[in-house]
Amino acid sequence: MSSVPPPGPSTPAALQGIKVLDLSRVLAGPWATQMLGDLGAEVLKIEQPGQGDDTRRWGGPALDDGSGDSAYFLCANRNKRSLAIDLAKPEGAALIRRLVQQSDVLVENFRVGGLAKYGLDYATLSALNPRLVYCSITGFGQTGRYADKGGYDFLIQAMGGLMSITGLPDGVPGGGPMKVGVPIIDLFTGTYATVAILAALRHRDATGEGQHIDCALLDTQLSLLSNQASRYLNGGAVPGRLGNDHPDIVPYRDYACADGDIVVALGNDRQFRDFAAILGLAFLVEDPRFASVALRSLNRAALHAVIGPAVARWRVADLVDAMEAAKLPAGKVQTVPEVFDDPHVADRSSVQTMYRDDGTPLRVVGFPVKLSETPARYDRAPPRAGADTRQALSAALGLTARDLDDLAADGVIPA
Helix, strand or coil: CCCCCCCCCCCCCCCCCCCEEEEEECCCHHHHHHHHHCCCCCCEEEEEECCCCCCHHCCCCCCCCCCCCEEECCCCCCCCEEEEEECCCCHHHHHHHHHHHCCEEEECCCCCCCCCHCCCCHHHHHHHHHCCCEEEEEEECCCCCCCCCCCCCHHHHHHCCCHHHHEEECCCCCCCCCCCCCCCCHHHHHHHHHHHHHHHHHHHHHHHCCEEEEEEEHHHHHHHHHHHHHHHHCCCCCCCCCCCCCCCCCEEEEECCCCCCEEEEECCCHHHHHHHHHHCHHHHHHHHHHHHHHHHHHHHHHHHHHHHEEEEEEEEHHHHHHHHHCCCCCCCCCCHHHHHCCCCHHHCCEEEEEECCCCEEEEEECCCCCCCCCCCCCCCCCCCCHHHHHHHHHEEECCCHHHHHHHHHCCCCCC
């Protein structure tokens, strides 16, 4: 059973009443606004007429409902309404300025200064709405010598040092720079942006003052170096690629069993002693090379040479069971299908089914945190491009059918 029941129609939403204008595309910005929408904010996604978010047409599986919307787009755009407005037309930019006057948050990921030519920069919009929280997401930030550069997750993984510590070591088959298997910098930048937006809203509620949030992919990447950054900054240790080995803790890696791979994550001497006993290698505990965490790290190759063959005699499930019985952390290296078939994932209600306006179902990975009083909501499936333009503009700005027809005739919104 799920630890938190799915929200019903009357369940309160943590961000109920918060209005968000989403002028972002691709992933970092949409990831942030999706989280705000999951928590109850009203999110209006502004897209280019006739084009929409770039990711709608990216490769891979597409939704089979005639829209052609890609699986990539679907992962980051639920709980939003889509408005197709041409910002390059003065009338389109004017619509955004009118929407800003009743909004709490604006999120954008244009190049630095890119919205100023439309009168949609922070200085202009904060004059219209001093309470506005305006979040800019770029590759390198609003200041600094790289501010004008475009930023992409893969590029930042390279420039920010992540690829120098990810992958197999140089000199072994398959060694060399390697990116992470998901766009981790985009995802974490979106997460940091959400945290910053919530902090800015707290400040706004206390003081009445909005602010400009400067969120950069490279800054996020530096923060994610975490312990590796600290080892270098405070000890001069230059990290390198270790594959699945940990720089400090051993054994803390994957091993091959008879029928698959297992991860062993042992952080102290007691765990190492019990693990050695399970494998029938109790003599390792008496070996002075392996007497402490630090010594095992120094002599990791010799230790792996003994542990590897012993583990290879086990089936994955049997070794996991034996280790769990001894309160030792271990788990099978699972494929994506295997993890979504894992009964614990079902227990946690981690996958939600949503429905588009024509009844087309789609499955999404839900908001990962369970809130006891204000759980995440799944009210709106990722929208079709521009699907809510007329209804939303009419409701928010009081535009009549004639007004909307005139805007469509001028190419500001879709016909």
